[in-house]
Amino acid sequence: MNMNLSKNKAETSSARFEDLKSRANECYKRNELHKSAQLYNQVLLIDNLSNEQKAIVHSNRSLVYLKLYEAINRRDRDFLFKSLVDAEQANELNPKWCKTWARLGQIYAELNEYEKCIHNYTKALELEPSNEHVKNLLAQAKTLNFEQKRLAHFDDSYAPKTTEERTEEEFKKIADRLGQENTDRFKHTFERTKQDLIKSDKSLEYVWLGHEHRDGSSTCKQSYELAAKYYAKAAKMDNAEAMYNLALMHKHGNGVKLDFELAINLFKQAASQPAFKRLIGFADAPNVGVAESEHMLGLLYHQGIYVAKNIEQAVKYYERAVEHGSAHAANNLGLIFMNGDGVDMDLERAQVLFLYSQKKGSLEAITNLVFVYLAKGDPEQALLWHNRDLKASPILATQRHEQIMMEISDLRARKSQFDKELVESLINLKCDLNEDPCYPHSIRSQPYDEKMLAEKAEQGSATAKKMLDAIRLFNQALDQFSQNKGADLASIICKMAQALQIESLVCLRPMDVQNKLLKQLEKVVDENLGKKRCELDLNARICLMYFNMSKYAQNLQFINKSIEKYPHCTRMYELKASMHIFLKQFKMGIKQYDYVLSKEPHNSLSTYLRAAALKNSSCFKDALKDYERFLSICPSDARKVPEAHYSIGFCKPYQNNIYLA
CATH class of the missing domain: 1.25.40.10 (Tetratricopeptide repeat domain)
Structure with a gap:
């Protein structure tokens, strides 16, 4: 008896659903939009509706509200937000329905939120790849998003004229x-x-x-x-x-x-x-x-x-x-x-x-x-050209003015310092030819002060401790190598590789030792060509990569060959990324940093260098995220903290601007 009652009740609900939905649809076709919405309201009061039936009603009522919004010349957004709520509800009830994703795309287009609009149209096309209507709407949204980002409305030359x-x-x-x-x-x-x-x-x-x-x-x-x-x-x-x-x-x-x-x-x-x-x-x-x-x-x-x-x-x-x-x-x-x-x-x-x-x-x-x-x-x-830009496009150029002037001032300061260091280095070279030169791997021409670093490390500086550990380990290995103190070659090369990976900036070598060391490292690599992987060969290769950092193309070729033998050595990928960046192949460098960070998510140096590469590629929005992440994971006294803060200030005005024509 109860089963028959339930069956009859379900049949009655289904019949009432079809009747009210059909009447609501007819009202929509006759452009009786308010009456159509009221009928859809009544449909949703019916008991025992399936999720599929509810999704249909919410989707249809969403369209009615969207048409009501258009009918009043888009003056009242209340209808638009009602349409959005219904579309989201329909999408939640039936997420595999192309129509609900496309409807959300339409609504976000009306709200001028084109990133969300594009996301929803893309989802719709994943469900129905051959839907030409949605393809065209997606293309239109991408066009409008592009125009919005490049701020074409500020350019008088694009103002419509008959x-x-x-x-x-x-x-x-x-x-x-x-x-x-x-x-x-x-x-x-x-x-x-x-x-x-x-x-x-x-x-x-x-x-x-x-x-x-x-x-x-x-x-x-x-x-x-x-x-x-x-x-x-x-x-x-x-x-x-x-x-x-x-x-x-x-x-x-x-x-x-x-x-x-x-x-x-x-x-x-x-x-x-x-x-x-x-x-x-x-x-x-x-x-x-x-x-x-x-x-x-x-x-x-x-x-x-x-x-x-x-x-x-x-x-x-x-x-x-x-x-x-x-x-x-x-x-x-x-x-x-x-x-x-x-x-x-x-x-x-x-x-x-x-x-x-x-x-x-x-x-x-x-x-x-x-x-x-x-x-x-x-x-x-x-x-x-910035002064000309201020006259040609005063609104946008004024918005960028402060950051542009900061960048220009920074460039002037760096250029002045470079010129000063160049003159000093030429004078030193001319006046003191007998002094043992230091191999120019680092930007510093003099060894770091170990005493000063030790004091800073004792005061809690993580960066100073890192630099101090690298200096002591590298100098110990260098001393053993240059004076033949009996330490085996494998131990010396291992210490050097460790020091270079801790902080290569402080690992300075006199030229005479550098040349002997390079020959010894190359000999180790040559002897292990075609042989199985071993720690000595791996460390020798890493040392050679750091010592040849100024030979970009040659070093990149060597790194690629080494990765074939040691495909799981993350440090090689990090060095490969650096070579691509030095060669101004930013996209390829970013790809290598992506791999490094997938293995070492808290690698602050790679995070910073990836941000710099993104900035140089004018991907300012992504660069900002990386700079901010760098600041969240690096030691508070890391060397690149000031540059990161400056770069964040530089990127912010440009993060949404694309200067395409």
Whole structure:
């Protein structure tokens, strides 16, 4: 009897669920949104609903609240937050449903929280990889996130202007230069030339009509739909400018379906056109739309928008666009070489590209010239371009001003100290040739004061104790080696390797001992080639790596060979990372530090050096995290603490800025 009652009750609940849900859906279709929401409220009061049924109702009501928010022109966010709560509830009830993840993406897009938006769209695509609608929404979110990060809204050159306004601006420039009478004659000539061009190429009429309807004017009402139709007509006639503008409309979903696949195909069609063409009265005029499409394709591959991120493809399209006169492509290509993003870092090439971009009118290039001169260690040129940046982009440049000036002051101080030390070293070399020189492994030219270190260690300095232990152990081994005191070679090399790994900075060697030591270490390695792993060979290799730190490429090759024999020696990976950094191969260096830190999470030195590499790669947000972690795990008196605090101050203003065009 009880079983029958339960069955009847379940059937009644299911029938009521279907009835109310169907009525709510019908109200939604008729745009009766408030009534639809009320009916969904009633559905949720039904007993014995399954999680799947609840997820459907919360998802549908979330959509209703989102439409209510849009219906009031997005003035009241209460509906938006109700939509978010429902979407989260639906997602919790059915986390394997693509629709709930996509709905969360839509809501976070409305909230301008694009990182969360991208995360949710990505989750949705993991569940339905072939969902084109979500693919397009994800690509759109990445585009908007990119625009938001590069702070394009502060750049007047990106402010929307109608074709009519741009034309009037050009006429005003001519009037200022040649006078109004000459300008009137120029206007007449311009209109006559325009008509002649249309007669010779009908597609140009459709392009200009597309521009007029896209922007609106004093004589034409703005209409994306009509603009798209005119661009489509001209695109069918192989007009590159029309293809480019129609592609942009599909990329943004303006008046046409949001469709990145179609947009990319149109960009590629435009990019395949000749870069120059003959027009009446013009020899080899730029074919508008070609360079612009090449730049856009470079940007899409560079940022991984809709297509997989592919730096090789990005560079190819950027280079073509630069060749055809694109200032924005030159700026973005310069950034790739400045940051070593998928290519070998090349500051000289980056500088040339930024200068070209700046001459062509790019404001971003002015900002990036400041950074490239800082990276090159040229404070005076950095200051020159920073002052120009303050005039060109006062809001953003002022925000960066304090940190830029700190970096310039620091560079000046370091340059002054370097010049002073260089002069002193030349004088010492000239005046005292008989003195035993110290092998230049360390930045210090004189041994550390053991007495001072001992005092600091007794006072509780962990850094001083570490340095003191390294000095005593290394000097003991060095003394035994140079005076042949009877200690076996394996013991000497073991002590040296230990000391170098404790603190290599303090392990200084006289040149005559250095040369003998190198020969002995190389002999040990040669004798063990092709043989089984042994402690003596391992320690000899580690010593050679530290002693040859100034021979970057040669040492890197030796380290790679040694890792093949000793793949579990973490210290070798740390030294390999250093070689990559010295060679300005930051991404490869960071990869090695990642491995070291996966084995030694509390390795404060590797944490600091990884942060420095990230900073030099302009990955300021990640660098900040590493600098802060370094400070949390290192001794309070660690040598790199002041530099870490300074670097945190330097990175903070830039952590969300990307100066791409």
